[in-house]
Amino acid sequence: METNRLTWRKITERFSYGCGDFGCNIIYTAMSAFLLYYYTDYAKVSAFAVGVIMMVSRVFDGVSDIIMGVVVDRTKSKYGKARSWILRMCIPFALSGVLLFSVPSSFGQTAKLVYIFITYNLTSTVVYTAINVPYSALNALMTQDPYERSVLSIFRNLLATAGTLIINTVTLPLVEYFGDNTIAWTKTFCVLGLLAVIAFLFTFFGTKERVVSVAQKQSNEKVDVPFAEGIKALFKNKYWILMTIMLALFFLMYSVNGGSTVYYAKDILGDKSLVGTINGIFNVVQIVGMFFIAMLVKKFGKRNVFALGLILDIIGMLLLNFSNGAMNLIIVSSVIRGIGNACGGATMWAMVSDTIDYGEWKTGYRTEGLVNSACSFGYKIGNGIGSALLGLILEIGGYVGEAAVQSASALLSIKICFVWIPVGVYVCGLIIMKFWKLDKEFDGIITDLKKRAQEV
Numbered sequence: 001m002e003t004n005r006l007t008w009r010k011i012t013e014r015f016s017y018g019c020g021d022f023g024c025n026i027i028y029t030a031m032s033a034f035l036l037y038y039y040t041d042y043a044k045v046s047a048f049a050v051g052v053i054m055m056v057s058r059v060f061d062g063v064s065d066i067i068m069g070v071v072v073d074r075t076k077s078k079y080g081k082a083r084s085w086i087l088r089m090c091i092p093f094a095l096s097g098v099l100l101f102s103v104p105s106s107f108g109q110t111a112k113l114v115y116i117f118i119t120y121n122l123t124s125t126v127v128y129t130a131i132n133v134p135y136s137a138l139n140a141l142m143t144q145d146p147y148e149r150s151v152l153s154i155f156r157n158l159l160a161t162a163g164t165l166i167i168n169t170v171t172l173p174l175v176e177y178f179g180d181n182t183i184a185w186t187k188t189f190c191v192l193g194l195l196a197v198i199a200f201l202f203t204f205f206g207t208k209e210r211v212v213s214v215a216q217k218q219s220n221e222k223v224d225v226p227f228a229e230g231i232k233a234l235f236k237n238k239y240w241i242l243m244t245i246m247l248a249l250f251f252l253m254y255s256v257n258g259g260s261t262v263y264y265a266k267d268i269l270g271d272k273s274l275v276g277t278i279n280g281i282f283n284v285v286q287i288v289g290m291f292f293i294a295m296l297v298k299k300f301g302k303r304n305v306f307a308l309g310l311i312l313d314i315i316g317m318l319l320l321n322f323s324n325g326a327m328n329l330i331i332v333s334s335v336i337r338g339i340g341n342a343c344g345g346a347t348m349w350a351m352v353s354d355t356i357d358y359g360e361w362k363t364g365y366r367t368e369g370l371v372n373s374a375c376s377f378g379y380k381i382g383n384g385i386g387s388a389l390l391g392l393i394l395e396i397g398g399y400v401g402e403a404a405v406q407s408a409s410a411l412l413s414i415k416i417c418f419v420w421i422p423v424g425v426y427v428c429g430l431i432i433m434k435f436w437k438l439d440k441e442f443d444g445i446i447t448d449l450k451k452r453a454q455e456v
Contacts, residue, residue, distance in 0.1 A: 012206055015203045019206070020138070021163065024131070026097070026126070034262065041401045042103075044401070048392060051391020053113065053387055055123060057384065060383020061124050064257060065377040066373050069132075072085065072137055073370055081369065083203075084354060087203045091197055093127050093196060097192070105117055121350055133373045137368040137371075141210070142208065142209060154346065157346060157349075159199075161287050172276070204418055233362075233364075236363055237362060239351075239354070239355045240355040240371060242436060249382060250430065251382040253266070256418075257384045257422045259269075263399070281335065285337055289343075290342045297347060301339075310344070311426075312389065313337055316333045316337035317419050319332060319336065321420070357446060389421075393416060396413065
């Protein structure tokens with residue numbers, strides 16, 4: 001097994017790789033930031049009922065992730081294990097996003113909830129899984145060089161953040177442009193869905209899979225890992241366990257925090273259009289910050305840069321909480337959080353890819369699809385719990401979508417979701433990072449794998 005650096009077309013290939021998460025984030029960000037708002041304020045359904053649907057659906061979603069991981073590991077295609085699925089699923093991905101924001105206004109409450117259950121699971125459990133699991137595995141299939149993986153992760157998060165920035169900036173204005181009604185949301189996601197398809201085609205045509213397992217190198221043919229053995233291998237991989245816990249916590253936090261942003265802007269700051277301002281500054285700073293993170297990663301390692309990001313996120317959130325709505329402090333908070341998220345975005349997915357090599361070294365099995373799908377299972381469960389938690393906290397707080405002024409308890413529930421849950425997750429992340437030693441061990445692991453590959 002060789003340490004494969006990217007070709008001379010590095011910039012093009014890195015950009016093309018990042019476009020995949022740009023496409024994924026068009027729907028993911030919309031689901032996190034606007035879906036519950038769309039359901040409560042436009043489709044007129046209960047926040048708690050929708051939250052329960054989202055939480056229950058994540059169980060199905062998690063199972064589909066594991067299935068898709070096995071499918072990716074066993075895929076035999078001239079385009080590779082992952083890229084073929086990106087090509088197959090890009091159009092269904094766009095169509096499912098349109099259906100998600102097309103709840104028929106003529107339906108009664110029960111019929112609307114049935115429609116939401118079906119379309120939410122079609123989008124998240126089936127289509128998103130079938131394109132995101134292969135995309136997540138692509139990093140580890142493109143290169144084994146740890147620095148190159150970090151750079152690929154930087155491009156992934158640069159483009160993902162760009163996708164998030166676009167969604168947060170243009171979604172509500174587009175809805176307003178198309179008439180600010182339920183049909184306007186459908187038209188908006190017809191436009192955004194087309195943009196996602198274009199992004200995925202860049203990924204498919206602009207990337208190449210290069211890495212193969214030691215077993216495949218020795219036998220000169222593709223080796224399928226038995227499902228039961230692959231699962232056992234996962235739970236012998238301590239670093240995969242740590243990253244799965246981390247991802248579950250983070251995506252729980254992303255769901256709660258992202259979903260409460262529009263409520264925070266509308267009901268606490270008094271202007272829902274400030275969603276674009278708050279997230280815009282945050283995302284622009286994150287994008288700019290990522291251009292400098294590679295130097296930090298090279299000098300201090302992924303773990304330390306990730307931990308620095310967590311500390312900055314905590315500082316930014318605490319500043320926001322005690323800003324009393326002062327716009328200058330909100331802006332400073334967004335800048336600090338943007339730098340913190342740049343640190344996390346540049347390292348998190350590269351750390352997941354590193355667990356694949358550790359797992360192969362530890363157990364003899366290399367399963368890019370299964371590792372990433374099992375991580376995806378963890379963070380989707382976290383996301384589902386977060387979605388339900390957001391709806392539950394808003395319901396307990398007494399949030400009413402049609403109310404001109406929310407009660408004090410409703411405003412407190414929004415602050416809990418937007419500020420305090422994220423702070424708690426960041427603290428947990430710092431504790432988890434105390435046990436991460438893989439950065440120091442990685443070079444020796446790759447050297448040993450290379451020696452094994454030469455033993456025929």
